[in-house]
Amino acid sequence: MEGKRNRIHFGQALVDVITKQEVLAQAQGFLRGNRAEPAVIATVNAQFVHLAGRQSRFAAFLQRADLSVPDGMSLVFASRLLGHPLPERISGVDLAEDLGALLDKLGGSIYLLGGRVGAAATSARELQNRYPNLRIAGVACPPPGFEKLPLAAAAVVEKIQAARPDLLLVCLGAPKQEYWIEENLPKLPCKLVIGLGSTFDVLSGQVRRAPAWMQKHCLEWLFRACSEPNRLGWRYLYGNSYFSSVVFGQAVAQAFHGDRVVKGEAKQ
Numbered sequence: 001m002e003g004k005r006n007r008i009h010f011g012q013a014l015v016d017v018i019t020k021q022e023v024l025a026q027a028q029g030f031l032r033g034n035r036a037e038p039a040v041i042a043t044v045n046a047q048f049v050h051l052a053g054r055q056s057r058f059a060a061f062l063q064r065a066d067l068s069v070p071d072g073m074s075l076v077f078a079s080r081l082l083g084h085p086l087p088e089r090i091s092g093v094d095l096a097e098d099l100g101a102l103l104d105k106l107g108g109s110i111y112l113l114g115g116r117v118g119a120a121a122t123s124a125r126e127l128q129n130r131y132p133n134l135r136i137a138g139v140a141c142p143p144p145g146f147e148k149l150p151l152a153a154a155a156v157v158e159k160i161q162a163a164r165p166d167l168l169l170v171c172l173g174a175p176k177q178e179y180w181i182e183e184n185l186p187k188l189p190c191k192l193v194i195g196l197g198s199t200f201d202v203l204s205g206q207v208r209r210a211p212a213w214m215q216k217h218c219l220e221w222l223f224r225a226c227s228e229p230n231r232l233g234w235r236y237l238y239g240n241s242y243f244s245s246v247v248f249g250q251a252v253a254q255a256f257h258g259d260r261v262v263k264g265e266a267k268q
Helices: 020-032 046-054 056-064 073-081 092-106 119-130 150-163 176-187 199-203 212-216 220-227 229-257
Strands: 004-010 013-016 039-044 067-070 109-114 135-140 167-171 192-195 261-265
Touching (some): 004 229, 013 046, 013 056, 013 067, 020 039, 020 067, 020 092, 020 192, 039 056, 039 176, 046 073, 046 229, 056 176, 067 073, 073 229, 092 109, 092 119, 092 167, 092 199, 109 119, 109 150, 150 176, 167 176, 167 199, 176 192
Parallel strands (some): 039 067, 039 192, 109 135, 109 167, 167 192
Antiparallel strands (some): 004 013, 004 261
């Protein structure tokens, strides 16, 4: 399917103006397609905006992704300020569950890579219980730094190649998961690959998800920072400050120089 895609800038990061139902419709097209390489969906949040501003390679990854969806209420609120509102937040956890339901309907398979120890296996069981026709092609939780060890890195790819899943979910954290996808994309036998951060940790119950009201009011970051202050406190403080400064500067520049909406051909 060909068509126009509207995207907005948050600094160097690009995000598609799209609903969750539209994402799922395009995902179904990817899963039923026969492309030479897998389609890629990026799930963008305020941290991604920070990373894209500091790392040109990361910004280029978002530029090339088949879809870049807004996984953060901060992006939704900022888009309203910039005059091009995103329809809704599309969280990584919700997207994983919705894709499980889609594959259940299609009779497709999924491979789960990453997460904390045991999180991928538990998430696979949870998805299988909810969606009986979903096939679990495999799970893997390689140790930290595996991608820097040639034999370990090759073994992970070989297992995915042997499993030949329709969908590959990669939860290694940003930007590690995006760079892993970029480096291995030509070797992956799946039809769709998505980087999903801490999704397995949440699906498995190892990490509690923020209450719905905190998610709705852009406070999920605060819940997570309070839950894991040593690991996430500084990251959120610095990353959110950077994001706020980008949006403020962009709003001022936009008032003088016009909108920053990008139109281009959708990749299908």
